[in-house]
Amino acid sequence: MGDRFPRGRTAVAGAATFGLGEAPGFSTIELAARAVQGALADAGIALPEVDGLFIALPDDLFAGLSLAQYLGVHPRFTDNNRSGGASFMSHVVTAVMMLDAGYLDCAVIAYGSNQRSSGGRLSTPARSDRWEAPYAPLYPLSSYALAAARHMHQYGTTREQLAEVAVAARRWADTNPEAFAKGPLTIDDVLSARMISTPIGARDCCLVTDGAAALVLTRTDRARDLRRPPVPVLGAAAATWHNAISQSADLTVTAAAESGPRAMAMAGVTPAEIDVVQLYDAFTINTVLFLEDLGFCAKGEGGAFVSGGGIAPGGRLAVNTNGGGLSCCHPGMYGLFAMVEAVRQLRGEAANPIAGAELALAHGNGGTLSAQATVIFGSAATV
Amino acid sequence: MSGAAQHWDEALAAGRLLLQRPVGGGAAVFPPREFAPGSGAALEWFEPxxxxxxxxxxxxxxxxxxxxxxxxxxxxxxxxxxxxxxxxxxxxxxxxxxxxxxxxxxxxxxxxxxxxxxxxxxxxx
Structure with missing residues (x-):
């Protein structure tokens, strides 16, 4: 048994972002709360109706409790999942099950971070473990560098191909008013940027921004009576194979190779049917790995897949249509922002709309290519 | 009596790098565990x-x-x-x-x- 999923029976009823880019003067909980306010207004749901809170904050290990207190609600359940940037996709799994079971009626998933304004660097309580720390890898960057180096060695992937990922993200961001990093970016710009931990240079890395996001989920029958078109959840799966990068059996294959097929099986869809793809691109290698692991191309062919503007506007697949973590925003844990963009695409309200999009995939990554979680959203017509 | 990690530390301090393996045979284990990951089998130490x-x-x-x-x-x-x-x-x-x-x-x-x-x-x- 396992993986029984209530396909389409729950839906996103509201979505919002707040303070993307720079939000000086705000605390993380303030940013998260403002995003919740926006998502509830979007759904047309009043605050007292919220009975489930799902949140992870960079600086508050008891964030579920803090958010309940801040919002002034008495949730039946709080979930403070800490699987890094994949936490929010895991939240969807739990929220969907609890809503469908009737344990909850209205679930809110939220995130907020002021890492750009407060420190200017990635805000995370996570560290290298005791078996890795003595060798001083940059956490988490060097872990991804080790994966990129291995992928290059094993499959001939080049730095130019990785740079294509950053350039494509920038081209999507250029036409997204919400995106933080805009303007010309060439392959050469990426290649000549300051090297940090070979083969990852500064332009292979996601942004450090502030920002908050929130989703409101209800059962689909209720969502149909609300303000906005419901965006049903068709499938959602989380997979974890390790924590530390040194314990990954194969640095060229992530647990997305499990979470993706499981989520797509629940949804009854294949990669070829997905219209728009949102991937957690903490580093350029992530996008290549996830395109392969999720089945959009064969293992080892991700570099060729993204080449020649393959995932840029007008390319073979619409990937990270908001500009992603590389050029739209990266407030420390990006997973929720990928889902907000997926929802906006299916509602036809994205800054870079993909015409006729009916199926969207959002994929979250946590830790050092450790936790992987995939969510498939559909339009109302897919249920 | 200590956890496996402390035993490993003490051996390293004495100049010995240790790994573990299941008593009945099987894949070597690192970092040190209280039992074999995946199977739960009992482990023994050895020098690689x-x-x-x-x-x-x-x-x-x-x-x-x-x-x-x-x-x-x-x-x-x-x-x-x-x-x-x-x-x-x-x-x-x-x-x-x-x-x-x-x-x-x-x-x-x-x-x-x-x-x-x-x-x-x-x-x-």
Whole structure:
């Protein structure tokens, strides 16, 4: 048994972002709360109706409790999942099950971070473990560098191909008013940027921004009576194979190779049917790995897949249509922002709309290519 | 009586690199566990050959004049993977697939023992 999923029976009823880019003067909980306010207004749901809170904050290990207190609600359940940037996709799994079971009626998933304004660097309580720390890898960057180096060695992937990922993200961001990093970016710009931990240079890395996001989920029958078109959840799966990068059996294959097929099986869809793809691109290698692991191309062919503007506007697949973590925003844990963009695409309200999009995939990554979680959203017509 | 990690630390301090393996045979285990991951089988300690192969490598850049340093993943001949660094090589002299051998050094201000790796001559495994 396992993986029984209530396909389409729950839906996103509201979505919002707040303070993307720079939000000086705000605390993380303030940013998260403002995003919740926006998502509830979007759904047309009043605050007292919220009975489930799902949140992870960079600086508050008891964030579920803090958010309940801040919002002034008495949730039946709080979930403070800490699987890094994949936490929010895991939240969807739990929220969907609890809503469908009737344990909850209205679930809110939220995130907020002021890492750009407060420190200017990635805000995370996570560290290298005791078996890795003595060798001083940059956490988490060097872990991804080790994966990129291995992928290059094993499959001939080049730095130019990785740079294509950053350039494509920038081209999507250029036409997204919400995106933080805009303007010309060439392959050469990426290649000549300051090297940090070979083969990852500064332009292979996601942004450090502030920002908050929130989703409101209800059962689909209720969502149909609300303000906005419901965006049903068709499938959602989380997979974890390790924590530390040194314990990954194969640095060229992530647990997305499990979470993706499981989520797509629940949804009854294949990669070829997905219209728009949102991937957690903490580093350029992530996008290549996830395109392969999720089945959009064969293992080892991700570099060729993204080449020649393959995932840029007008390319073979619409990937990270908001500009992603590389050029739209990266407030420390990006997973929720990928889902907000997926929802906006299916509602036809994205800054870079993909015409006729009916199926969207959002994929979250946590830790050092450790936790992987995939969510498939559909339009109302897919249920 | 202690946890497996403390036992490993004490052995390393005494100059011995230890791994574990299931008592009845099976894949070697690192980092140290209380029982075999995946199966729960009882484990015993053994001393590996110390030989391994570089599985991946990154050079962490620093502000000049500080030189870059390497961080590697090494697959030991016995089948486990460890993070480490390779001593005495520059960026051109360290490749994935290179044969290395483990050595225990005193590292850090407190002189804590640390496993590092030295290159082996070409053709050795």
């Amino acid at each position: 050959s110390g030989r391994g192969t570089v599985y991946s490598v990154t050079w962490v850049q620093r502000r000049p004049p500080e030189a870059p340093y390497n961080v590697v993943l090494v697959d030991l001949a016995e089948g486990v993977r460890m993070m480490g660094r390779v001593e005495g090589v520059g960026e051109d002299g360290l490749q994935i697939g290179m044969a290395v051998t483990a050595r225990i050094v005193a590292a850090g201000p407190d002189g804590a023992p640390l496993v590092v790796f030295d290159p082996l001559p070409e053709g050795t495994r």
